Every structure is written in C-alpha cells, then in structure tokens.
Amino acid sequence: MQHSTTNGINPASGASASPTRESEAPQFPEPKPTGAQPVGSDGIARTFPEVPMIDVMGGASRAQINVLDHGFIALVDCMPRLVPQGQTADSAIVQAARVSYGHGTKKVNEDRGLIRYLLRHRHTTPFEMVELKFHVCMPIFVARQWIRHRTANVNEYSARYSILPDRFYTPNLDQVRKQSSANRQGGEELFRVHDDAQELKTAQDFMKYLDDVEGFYQRYLSLTEQGVSREMARIGLPVNMYTEWYWKCDLHNTLRFLSLRIDSHAQAEIRAYAEAMLKLIEPLAPATVEAWRDYDVGSMHLSRLEIDALKSLAAGGSGTLASDNARERSEWGTKLERLGFRA
Ligand SMILES: Cc1cc2nc3c(=O)[nH]c(=O)nc-3n(C[C@H](O)[C@H](O)[C@H](O)COP(=O)(O)OP(=O)(O)OC[C@H]3O[C@@H](n4cnc5c(N)ncnc54)[C@H](O)[C@@H]3O)c2cc1C
Numbered sequence: 001m002q003h004s005t006t007n008g009i010n011p012a013s014g015a016s017a018s019p020t021r022e023s024e025a026p027q028f029p030e031p032k033p034t035g036a037q038p039v040g041s042d043g044i045a046r047t048f049p050e051v052p053m054i055d056v057m058g059g060a061s062r063a064q065i066n067v068l069d070h071g072f073i074a075l076v077d078c079m080p081r082l083v084p085q086g087q088t089a090d091s092a093i094v095q096a097a098r099v100s101y102g103h104g105t106k107k108v109n110e111d112r113g114l115i116r117y118l119l120r121h122r123h124t125t126p127f128e129m130v131e132l133k134f135h136v137c138m139p140i141f142v143a144r145q146w147i148r149h150r151t152a153n154v155n156e157y158s159a160r161y162s163i164l165p166d167r168f169y170t171p172n173l174d175q176v177r178k179q180s181s182a183n184r185q186g187g188e189e190l191f192r193v194h195d196d197a198q199e200l201k202t203a204q205d206f207m208k209y210l211d212d213v214e215g216f217y218q219r220y221l222s223l224t225e226q227g228v229s230r231e232m233a234r235i236g237l238p239v240n241m242y243t244e245w246y247w248k249c250d251l252h253n254t255l256r257f258l259s260l261r262i263d264s265h266a267q268a269e270i271r272a273y274a275e276a277m278l279k280l281i282e283p284l285a286p287a288t289v290e291a292w293r294d295y296d297v298g299s300m301h302l303s304r305l306e307i308d309a310l311k312s313l314a315a316g317g318s319g320t321l322a323s324d325n326a327r328e329r330s331e332w333g334t335k336l337e338r339l340g341f342r343a
Pocket residue numbers: 148149150151152185253256260261265266267
C-alpha cells in the first residue's frame with residue numbers, strides 16, 4: 001500500500017518525501033495498530049492482536065496423507081486458522097470456555113488444565129468452536145459408513161453429473177481377511193496365503209472376483225457412450241469404487257467420529273482413514289487430542305454390574321459379573337484383561 005500523502009509527507013516516517021515521482025517513492029510498511037481501536041467511520045470497532053498471528057496449518061493450503069491404494073485424506077482448511085504466536089487451535093476452545101469470565105486465553109499450561117477439565121466432564125460445546133475441513137477420496141463402502149456421522153457438512157462427487165474415474169480399491173492378496181467367528185461384523189484374521197494351499201486359493205478367488213467386477217467399468221463407459229444416462233449406468237458399479245467428498249465437521253464431533261472409527265471394532269479400511277485424520281489434526285489442537293486420548297479413547301466405561309464385580313474382586317471374591325448374558329460376560333473378561341487381572 002502506498003503511504004505518501006498528497007503533501008509529500010509519509011505518515012509512517014514523518015519525513016519529507018524525496019522529489020521522485022510518487023510511484024518511485026520509498027515504500028514504508030504501514031504501522032500496524034495493536035489492541036482495541038476506536039469505532040471507525042464505518043461504525044465498526046476493530047481489535048488487532050498484540051502478538052503476531054500464525055497459521056495453524058503452517059502456511060500450507062493442503063496437508064494430505066495417502067490412504068489405501070488410491071485414496072487420500074487432506075486437511076484443506078480449519079477454524080481458527082490464525083492464532084496468536086505460541087498458541088494452537090486449542091486457544092479457540094479455551095477462549096469459548098472462558099467467555100463467562102470476559103477474557104480469553106491465559107497461560108498455556110492453565111489452558112491445558114482447562115481443556116482436560118472440559119473433556120473429562122463432557123463439557124462439549126467449546127470443542128465445537130474448532131472446525132476442520134477435509135477433502136477425502138475413499139471407496140464407496142467406506143463412504144457409506146462415514147456418512148452415518150450426521151453432524152458433518154458433506155459435498156460429494158456427483159456420478160450423475162460426471163463419469164466416475166477408473167479407481168477401485170483392491171487389497172493385496174495377503175490382506176484378505178477371514179470372517180471372524182467371535183464378531184459377526186468383523187474380519188481380523190488373514191488367510192494364510194503363504195503356508196496353506198486351500199487358503200491361498202480362497203484368497204485368490206476373492207481377488208479374481210474383484211477383478212471381474214472391475215471389468216464392469218468398461219461396460220459402464222460403453223453404455224454411457226451409447227447414450228445411457230450416467231445416473232443409470234453407475235448403478236451396476238461395485239462399492240469398492242472410489243468416491244470423493246469435502247467433509248467439514250467441528251472438533252467435538254470429529255473426535256466422536258475418531259473414537260468410533262479408530263476402535264478395533266471398526267472396519268480396517270475406515271480405521272486407516274481415521275488414523276490418518278488423527279495424524280492431521282493432532283498438531284492443530286495438541287492439548288485437546290491429548291485429553292481425548294486420556295479421557296475418551298484410552299479410557300474404560302464400567303457398568304454398575306462391572307463396578308460390583310470389581311468390588312467383589314477387591315474384597316477377595318471371584319469378580320464374576322452378575323449377568324447371564326454371554327456377550328456381556330465376555331466383554332467383562334476383556335476389561336479384566338485390560339485392567340491386568342487376567343493374562
Ligand atoms: C463398529 C460400528 C458398527 C456399526 N454397525 C452399524 C450397523 O450394522 N448398522 C447401522 O445402521 N449402523 C451401524 N453403525 C453406525 C452407528 O450406528 C452410528 O450411526 C454411527 O456410528 C454414527 O454415530 P453417531 O450417531 O454417534 O454420530 P453422529 O451422527 O455424528 O451423531 C453425533 C451425536 O449427535 C446426535 N445426533 C445426530 N443427529 C441427530 C438428530 N437428528 N437428532 C438427535 N440427535 C442427533 C447423536 O445422537 C450423537 O450423540 C456402526 C458404527 C460402528 C462404529
């Protein structure tokens with residue numbers, strides 16, 4: 001911005017201007033106001049930061065992690081994007097929580113204590129003050145699980161408007177999972193493709209099946225070229241095709257998404273995205289993520305029956321759960337293992 005006035009006096013320096021033309025005059029940075037300013041001619045009172053503001057994304061317009069064979073998750077924006085030097089997006093949470101006291105952040109260690117208190121006591125709304133926007137490319141079957149998290153704002157690629165690109169998720173042969181016998185939804189154990197001929201053949205059959213459905217892509221293209229509408233042609237495509245969307249969500253609900261999708265009960269493919277998402281957001285709000293690890297994802301909920309069983313264990317009893325539900329008893333067994341009572 002040009003600071004010379006028509007009388008040749010530069011307001012930044014107070015010195016007389018040289019006789020050069022205005023465009024050649026030396027440039028001086030405009031003095032930046034700090035603190036609260038009086039109401040301007042537009043009726044707006046502006047406050048400027050006392051310390052320099054920094055970008056929590058380090059100046060990057062995009063921070064991306066590749067996931068699966070053709071997918072990715074990229075953080076493309078967030079709020080707050082600019083924070084006072086030495087702070088992180090955690091400061092927006094503290095600022096909101098302290099609104100009742102009429103002032104913003106204090107010392108970073110006090111902020112951390114407040115964040116931990118808020119998270120421990122499920123005082124959730126301050127965590128909604130941080131917003132995160134991601135660009136994600138994932139298989140349609142992952143998107144179907146992801147979309148169930150209703151508190152986000154989503155805008156997805158339209159296969160009515162555009163041809164779906166030729167991208168299919170195909171795990172490696174040694175990543176093919178068996179149906180779990182304990183968990184009806186899960187598949188954790190892998191086919192032993194290196195030392196069992198029958199299991200190798202089954203895994204190969206699965207790969208062949210994926211190959212066959214991928215073959216439908218050429219027919220999809222051909223049918224659209226013959227005039228079949230894109231919205232009809234796509235309905236025969238498999239759910240391992242990749243789709244893309246922008247997904248914007250506040251930090252509170254993002255952490256809720258992560259708690260559910262980073263868990264070992266979530267399908268491995270969506271878990272891979274959740275782990276990448278966590279890696280992207282941890283530097284933005286480190287105190288919050290630390291508290292979430294301590295009080296949420298790494299914590300354990302105990303039911304009334306489980307507390308009674310634990311009390312019985314502490315008193316020298318068996319610690320048996322007073323329930324005839326086999327699944328509940330098995331879950332109690334898992335908790336006892338985590339607590340170190342069982343190997
Ligand atoms: C391992 C696993 C297995 C699953 N299996 C299945 C399955 O077999 N079938 C199936 O259908 N789903 C399944 N789901 C999806 C699951 O039931 C939830 O829909 C999903 O996890 C989203 O959770 P949420 O509702 O807490 O999240 P969100 O939708 O993000 O909701 C967050 C919070 O906001 C509240 N909220 C959101 N929208 C509203 C609203 N309109 N009114 C009132 N409150 C609202 C919710 O109650 C919740 O407290 C599974 C999820 C997981 C993690």
